[in-house]
Amino acid sequence: MSDQTSQPSRRTLLSAGSTLLAGFGLGMTLPGPAAVADSGQARQPSRGELAAYRPVAVSSTDYAPTPAEFAVDGLGLVGVRGTGWRAADGDPQWISVDLQALCEVESVRLVFEATADDPPFHDSPSGSPRDNTTGQEVLSSCAVDFVVETSRDNTSWTSVYATDSGKGGVVEITPPKAVTARWVRLTVRKRSNSNPLGLNGFQVYGTSPTTRPHATGWTDWGTHDTDAPALHVAADGTVPLESGWDLTMDDWADGDGSALSEPAVDTSRWLPATVPGTVLTSLVDQGHLPDPVAAFNNLHVPEALSRHSWWYRRQFRLPKGLRAGAGRHVWLEFDGVNHHADVWLNGREAGGLTFPYARTALDVTELLADGEQALAVKITPMPFPGSPTDKGPAGLAFVDAGANMMNRNSPTYLAASGWDWMPAVRDRAAGIWNHVRLRSTGAAVLGDPRVDTRLPDLPDTGTAELTVVVPVRNADADDRRVTVTAAFDGVRVSRSVTVPGGETADVVLSPADYSQLRVKNPKLWWPNGYGEQHLHDLTLTASVGGAESDRRTARFGIRQFGYEYDVPLTFQSGSDAYAQTVDFARTKARYVRVRCLTRATGWGSSMWSLSVADSTAPDTDLALHRTATSSSVDDAANQPGDATDGDPKTRWSSSFEDDQWIQVDLESALSFDRVVITWEQAYAKTFAIEVSADGNQWTEAASVDNTAAPLPFRTAGAASLQSVEFDAATARWVRVLCRTRATGWGSSMWSLSVVDSASPGSDLALRKQVDASSEADGSHAADAVDGNANTRWTSAYEDDQWIRVDLGSSARFDRVVILWEQAYAKTFTVQVSDNGDDWTDVKSVDNSTVPLKISVNGVRVFCRGGNWGWDELLRRMSPERMDAAVRMHRDMNFTMIRNWLGTINR
Structure with missing residues (x-):
């Protein structure tokens, strides 16, 4: 007969059916057959699980991490959370376990990965067979028509159970009476679907009248001394928590976080854990799984490692050198876990952390107990581990190269689920992979410093200007006056700031305020091969009321990076935001003002963001988080600071008037040559960029007139506005000769405008006669000058195409403005003519991207x-x-x- 019952616990399995093979060290070979050890002692028969870790023979094995030994490792769970054997394709298949002595077999439990209701898995048609898999796919089938047999000699077999209507899952088989046998075999004649057969558990229950050889497997961790080494205060004042940890799988933990973080928990059967390290690191270090980077060992490491959560636990006493009295905060710091951690201390939840690159500092002051502390951390792997293949002749080991499913885990180690050049990491690098420590501070807590270097006299490197930015957090509820001190190489500077309760402030130590930060003849850091990599030791302290609250050390290099590149055209989709870049001669000033002279709409002038940059470092926004003021606002929700807060969803908007302004205080005189304004649809038709040293006397750096060529807010597709200026010409005809294309399509533009800067409010080409060398995709040349932002001209899919405009009469102009569609001209020439036949070049343009230098x-x-x-x-x-x-x-x-x-x- 057969029925379904609950899964036996690991504790029951291990205590009843196996003992530890002591001294199994880290090796480069796979676990071999169990060794025979005859103690010669009399043994009383006891009922237990007889097949655990015993030798197994099979008809075939799939090319996957599903070897036969996983069927008897004790992790017999239905579905992807279990480990097991998977056969190659085809019927029939069989698996046989050697009990290594004649035993009285009372029952057999079969655990199939699949049930009869599970659908077959079909490879993705994308070319990567496991593309877009989540990790919950059942890749095997269950047995429908099968027989269970026993044998005394591995030659003659007796059937104890047979069926042709198996349903998979857990199958309990109990013969009418106990059977004496050494071997038990399952033979499957028909599967539930086209997937290969998969068996996650082959368990045999009964008694063994005689002594059998000892046997062990990767889930048998034995027992160990749980007395963790005492903690000590390190030279930097912190207390490392990187020894004495124990580890177990979620299914084998006796309780939740509250229970496991109590001092009385017995972890003697847990695994001694390597911290920092992953779950797999601990299993390899303790000799329970083979080293996955050698030979085919990775096929003998189970995928189920990434389908379970894991508990880490450590007990400790606070060392005497750690200050934990009144007015102090004790922090539990994690530098990296993968993928998610739930942290419990002394029966209470302390907090959590997600993603492998994140760090956290948990204030555990109120959670500390007198005497012994108990810390438990639940590590949950990435939620979508995928179901990767394994490296083989086709080399297709990845799930989806991070493009879709794997990015749902991001930011993470994308290649942990396999890539074209490496197989999957079975636990997906789950664990406490980076440092853990305790730290004691006062109310003021220092963050990670940043040291920026500027070499103002390049190519001369005799002077370096250093700016040190130090985040400081007030961990108390009340405001605190904090003094931050930075010291290095004989330089010592300090600044005091008031930090509101529970808030963080950046303390900026700059050469404008501290001449010591203008270093003469600095020892520079150079890339490998270009010079020495000199590093400097930085010591930071935060003091409150004259008492040291926190101290940090760091090392930094004095170096200035430069990045030069040019992307002439930046395309933006039609929306309620458009970024307009204004370049001008490099200037040095503290204050920058945008003076909105006239409005393009009946509303005020409104911008989502205002950025100030030096083109030699275009990615550094000098205005970010700086103080901004304005002449007016249209609503209390649209403040000037919203333009410099880095939030693309907030904006400044003026009153509904012309001649309004917004200005930014850069806090010190800086060099810049570019302002980028992301306008809202209520943009300024004309405006000026002004600079000032004191915020009172202003000098115009650039003026802009958007009248003739309105900004493209509502185009039907992506657009890029390009203004081409040249020496003034007087002519009747204007032609744009598109020499080479940037794409495989033709050259395409939403609009073409001709402007005289002396009278910038008029588009001389608007609704004038126009023709072109070709027209494609249902477009017409006239669509470029019709004033409609949603129509465009497109040429044939060829180079050397042109569009020309008849202005009707001879006119003066010095500017052509083109609103390109993404199929733009990589190179083109603006030409003029008096008769439409004889052409003169006035400006050639190259829109090729300049690579990064x-x-x-x-x-x-x-x-x-x-x-x-x-x-x-x-x-x-x-x-x-x-x-x-x-x-x-x-x-x-x-x-x-x-x-x-x-x-x-x-």
């Missing part, structure tokens, strides 16, 4: 192009160096070789 300390540096690492070097390594390199990456908590993804800096 990187400089350090004013010197061009050369680096690899693209996003690939230097893995080609590894291919030429000797085997010994290759092994060392692979192990280095493993010791860095990840099995990555290429440095473009998943690399870390410890």
Whole structure:
């Protein structure tokens, strides 16, 4: 007969059916057959699970992490949370377990990964067979027509159960009376679907009258001494928590976070954990699973590691050197977990952390107990681990290369689920992979400092101007006056600020305020091969009321990076935002003002953002989070600070009048040559950029007139506005000769305007006669001058196409404005003519992208192009160096070789 019952606990399984094989160390070979050890002692028969960790033989094995030994490892769960054996394709298939002695078999439990209701899995048609899988796919089938047999000699077999209507899942088989046998075999003649057969549990219950060889497997962790080493205060004043941890799987933990973080929990059967490290690191370090980076060992590491949560636990006493009295805050800091952590201390939840690159500092002051502390951390792997294949002749080991499903876990180690150059990491790098520590502070808590370097006299490097930005947080409820001090190389500077309760403030120490930060003859940091990598020790302190509250140390290099590139055309989709860039001669000033002279609408002048930049460092917004003021606002919700807060959803808007302004205080005199305004639809038709040293006397840096060529807010597709200026010409005809295309399409423009800067309010080409060398996609040349932002001209899909406008009579002009569609001209020439036949070039334009140029300390540096690492070097390594390199990456908590993804800096 057969029925379904609950899964036996791991504790019951281990206590009843196996003992630990002591001394199994880290090796490069797969676990072999259990060794025979005859103690010669009499043994009383006891009922238990007889098949655990015993030798298994099978008809075939799929090319997957599903070897036969996983069917008897004790993790017999239905679905993807179980481990098990998966056969190759085809029927029939069989699996046989050797009990290693004649036993009295009372019952057999079969646990199939699938049930009869599970649909078959079909490879994705995308070319990558497991594209877009979540990790919950059942890749096997269950047995429908099967027989269970026993044997004394592995030759003659007796059937104890047979059916042709199996339903999969858990199947309990109890013969009418106990059967004496050494071998038990399952033979499957028909599967539930086209997936290969999968068996997650083959458990045999009964008694063994004689002593059998000891046997063990990866889930048998034995017992160990749980007395963790005492904690000590490190040189930096923190207390590392990187020893004495224990680890177990969620299904084997006896309780939730509240219960597991009590001092009396017995973890003697848990696994000693490696911290920092992953779950798999601990299992390999303790000798329970093979090293996955060698040979085919990764096929003997179960995927189920990434389908379970894991509990880490450590007990400790606070060391005497850690200040934890009145007025102090004790912080529990995690530098990295993967993927999510729930943290419990002394029976209470302390907080959580998600994503491997995030860090946290949890205030556990109120959670501390007298004497022994108990810390429990639940680690949950990435929610969508995928169902990857394994590296083989086709080389398709990845799920979806991070494009879709894997990015639902982001930011994360995308390649942990496999890539075209590496198989999946079975636990998906789950664990406490980075440092853990305790820290004691007062009310003022320092954050990570940033040291910015400017070499003002390049190419001369004799002077370096350093700006130190130090975040400081007030952990108390009341305001605190905090003094932050930075010291390095004999330089010592301090600044006091008032930090509101529960808030954070950036303390800026700049050379404008501290001449000591203008360093003469600095020892610079250079890239490898360009010079020495000099580093400087920075000590930061935060004091409240004259008493030190926090102290941090860091190392930094004095170096200035430069990035030069040019993307002439930036396309934006039609919406209620348009970024307008205004370039002008480089100037040095503290204050920048945008004076909105006339409005384009009946509303005020409104902008989502206002950025100030130096074109040599275009990604640094000098106005970000700086103080902004304005002449007016139209609503209390649209303040000037909303234009510099970095939030694209907030904006400044003036009153419904002309001649309104917004200005930014950069806090010190800086050099810049660019202002970028992201206008809302109520933009300024004409405006000026003004600069000032004192906020009172203003000098115009640039003026802009948008009248003739309105900003494109409601185009039917992406658009980029390009203004081409040239020496004034007088002519009747204007032609744009599109020489080469930027795409495989034709050259396409939403609008073409001709403007005289002496009278910028008129578009001389508006609704004039126009023709073109060709027209495509149902467009017409006249669509470029009809004043409608949603119509466009498109040429044939060829180079050397043109569009020309007859202005009706000879006119003076010095500017052509083109609103390009994304199929723009990479190179083009503006030409003029008096008769429409004889043409004169007035301006040639090249819209080719200028590649990124990187400089350090004013010197061009050369680096690899693209996003690939230097893995080609590894291919030429000797085997010994290759092994060392692979192990280095493993010791860095990840099995990555290429440095473009998943690399870390410890």
